Amino acid sequence: xFLQGAVKSLPFLIVMIPFAVLFGVVATEAGMDxxxxxxxxxxxxxxxxxxxxxxxxxxxxxxxIVILSCLAVNLRMAMYSASLVPWxxxxxGGQKAWVAYALVDQSYALSIQEYEADPAMSLPQRLAFxxxxxxxxxxxxxxxxxxxxxxxxxxxxxxxxxxxxxxTFLAMIAPMLRTPAHLAACFVAIAAALLLAGLPSGLGLxxxxxxxxxxxxxxxxxxxxxAAA
Amino acid sequence: xxxxPSDLTIWLVIVVLGIGTFLIRWSFLGALGNRDMPPWVLRxxxxxxVAVLPALVAPLVVWPAATGGQPDPARMAAATVTVAVGxxxxxxxxxxxxxxxxxxxxxxxx
Numbered sequence: 001x002f003l004q005g006a007v008k009s010l011p012f013l014i015v016m017i018p019f020a021v022l023f024g025v026v027a028t029e030a031g032m033d034x035x036x037x038x039x040x041x042x043x044x045x046x047x048x049x050x051x052x053x054x055x056x057x058x059x060x061x062x063x064x065i066v067i068l069s070c071l072a073v074n075l076r077m078a079m080y081s082a083s084l085v086p087w088x089x090x091x092x093g094g095q096k097a098w099v100a101y102a103l104v105d106q107s108y109a110l111s112i113q114e115y116e117a118d119p120a121m122s123l124p125q126r127l128a129f130x131x132x133x134x135x136x137x138x139x140x141x142x143x144x145x146x147x148x149x150x151x152x153x154x155x156x157x158x159x160x161x162x163x164x165x166x167x168t169f170l171a172m173i174a175p176m177l178r179t180p181a182h183l184a185a186c187f188v189a190i191a192a193a194l195l196l197a198g199l200p201s202g203l204g205l206x207x208x209x210x211x212x213x214x215x216x217x218x219x220x221x222x223x224x225x226x227a228a229a
Numbered sequence: 230x231x232x233x234p235s236d237l238t239i240w241l242v243i244v245v246l247g248i249g250t251f252l253i254r255w256s257f258l259g260a261l262g263n264r265d266m267p268p269w270v271l272r273x274x275x276x277x278x279v280a281v282l283p284a285l286v287a288p289l290v291v292w293p294a295a296t297g298g299q300p301d302p303a304r305m306a307a308a309t310v311t312v313a314v315g316x317x318x319x320x321x322x323x324x325x326x327x328x329x330x331x332x333x334x335x336x337x338x339x
Contacts, residue, residue: 015321031233036243043247048278052285053242057234059294067245073281074250079274082257093259100255162295163304163332166286167311171324173282174315185276186283193284194291205284210273212280217272 001125005110005132012106012137020141022164023050024148029161030058034149041145045138046104048172049073051165056202065202072209080108087115090123099127102134181223185216303339307332 020041027037032054040050049070056066080103088099111130115121121129155161177183189212196204234242290308292298311328318324 018322018325032239033236036236036239039240039243039247043243044250045247046250048282049246049250052281053246055285055289057239057242060234063238063241066242067249069281069285070242070246071249071253072277074253076274076277077250077254078256079271081254081259082261082271085257088258096259097255100258101251103254103258162293163289163307164329166289166304167307167325167328167332169282169286170290170308170311171315171321171328173279174312174324175319175321176279177316182276182279186279189280189284190287193287197288197292204288205281208284209277209281212284213273213276216276216280217269220272220275 001121001128002132002135005114005129005134006136007132008110008114009106009133009136013140016106016137016140017144019047019168020144021148021151022168023047023054024145024150025152025155026051026148026161026165027054027145028149028152029155030054032149034146037145037149038142041142044070045101045141046074046077047141048169051169055165059202061200061202065200065206069202069205069209072206077103077108080112083112084108087112087126088123091127095127099130099134102130102138104134104137106137107133179220179223181216181219184219185212188212188215303332303335306335 023041024037027040027050028034040053044050044053052073053066053070056069061069081100084099084103088096091099107130110133111126114129115126173186177186189208192208192211193204196207198204199207286308290304291300293301293304295301296304307328310331311324314327315321315324
């Protein structure tokens, strides 16, 4: 089971490795040392929020705003946590703790897919599968951040790396815009962020993001209402 | 960076964010157990990535720090191409490559 999980996660590495290297490079360019880059990749272990933190820190946003914005980026993981409960309910406290530590988009997506496809799996099998995925996804993230941080110091200043993060995020978001509700959430969040850009850094984000989320939820409710009627 | 955040500030963010993120991941699995989240909360959470990330990026695209906050055609075009290719191919790597090629191509030509 461990091996199955590991093998199924290999395709993720195509995205994961460049993304992790990029984090190391961008964080180094923003003035962080290797220990701090590794601190992010080992202790936080959440790509999008790590980029967000680096961006806001180099923008001199206040610590409270940096932390709140990054936690907001990671809020979706509460949803993952909730949806794993039926499958891992009887695991020990320690097992639940390491699953929580390694619960990232990829480990969640693959595991839940496997659990639902084969409900007969035993608890040890489920945990082993998760461990296989988590190992292949999380270890390279840490190693490649370190590589990026090391290589980053050698990259000349003339290259327009400032735009690596926006491009990566836009590329991540675009494929997620599957429904009108997702599009509306995205559009409202962008409009609000631009209108509120005059506020101290990061504050506009804290207002714009919930507006976008609420818009998505409202549109989804309406669409369902129509479909039901 | 000369007047960026201090080392202590950065470590503070790393540690608090690490603990906070762990607690988010652990929340239902470890503590809240079988309690169901209200449907409206789940509905809002579904839209966190598509709301938070664009709101973070939009000002960086329109007023890039690298040009001193002046709108820059190369960066706007690169962002547009990235989104268009991402929507079209649903492939993150292809979208990143398309955006990067556009950016460096235009920066070189302009």
